[in-house]
Amino acid sequence: MSIPEELQKILKSAREVVALTGAGISAESGIPTFRGADGLWSKLSPEELASFDAFLRNPQLVSEWYEHRRKIARESKPNQAHIALVEMERIFPSFTVVTQNIDNLHKRAGSMKVAELHGNIERNYCLGCGKHYDGEDFDRNRNFKCPECGGLIRPDIVWFGEMLPVDQWAMAEEAVQRAEVIFVVGTSSVVYPAAELPMTVRRNGGKIVEVNIEETPLSNIADFSFKGSASRVLTEITDQTKELRGFAKDTE
Ligand code: OAD
Secondary structure (H helix, E strand, O other): OOOOHHHHHHHHHOOEEEEEEOOHHHHOOOOOOOOOOOOHHHHOOHHHHOOHHHHHHOHHHHHHHHHHHHHHHHHOOOOHHHHHHHHHHHHOOEEEEEEOOOOOHHHHHOOOOEEEOOEEEEEEEEOOOOOEEEHHHHHHOOOOEOOOOOOEEEEEEOOOOOOOOHHHHHHHHHHHHHOOEEEEEOOOOOOOOHHHHHHHHHHOOOEEEEEEOOOOOOOOOOOEEEEOOHHHHHHHHHHHHHHHOOOOHHHO
16 A cells, blocks of 8 residues: 555654544454444444443443453453554654543553543542542452442443543644644544544644545545555554654664
């Protein structure tokens, strides 16, 4: 795969770059996506598992579902696509990952600047007193009640109908305001407000580069659309960008 010349020019000199990622970037690590024939939402109902009402109705069921997903995430490893984004942090003077994923794989891969729009499965907090519990504390405390105050402990993730964490959204907004390029990787681009972010880049004169194995509503809008797996396409983009920017082999 060779990068179109117009994109090469941009990547050669870009200083401010963002990657917006979704479940597809972790698919090759073995973590199920949400939509599509094999997606989680084809078998399970978001209303029963991913809303605050669902949690209050059946905290045990919802907590166990997240415990199960935490186990899958922990047993998975970051793949070449996550690693390519760590490389991009070295390549571009300013680089931010904005993720909709809760699986913690960007941080585990080594990305430093990550806005987690939908929370992180390793964090939990008590609805009663606000005390935070990491994933391991939570797994030890199988009755899902806060040892301090007896309140219910919930995962620190965003459920349907909930606000995004203000600080993470602010970080994402700031990054897209300045971005010359946004890579939109492995997301169906149908969940808002995350799906708005590429439009902000566009409005400010930046370019949208989509990486996905399928067409999405963004494909026709994007300036460049690469059809292929995140690991393959991002590795090729980072390798070629390093060459364009004269990253010597011995400094790698
Ligand atoms: P989806 O499951 O909706 O979409 C995954 C996207 O990844 C699809 O467009 C796939 O074509 C693409 N894909 C799959 N494998 C890929 C690969 N190897 N390389 C590149 N692309 C690949 O997941 P999201 O868009 O992330 O929200 O979903 C957004 C939000 O909806 C999630 O964060 C979650 C969900 O409900 C909450 O839980 C709040």
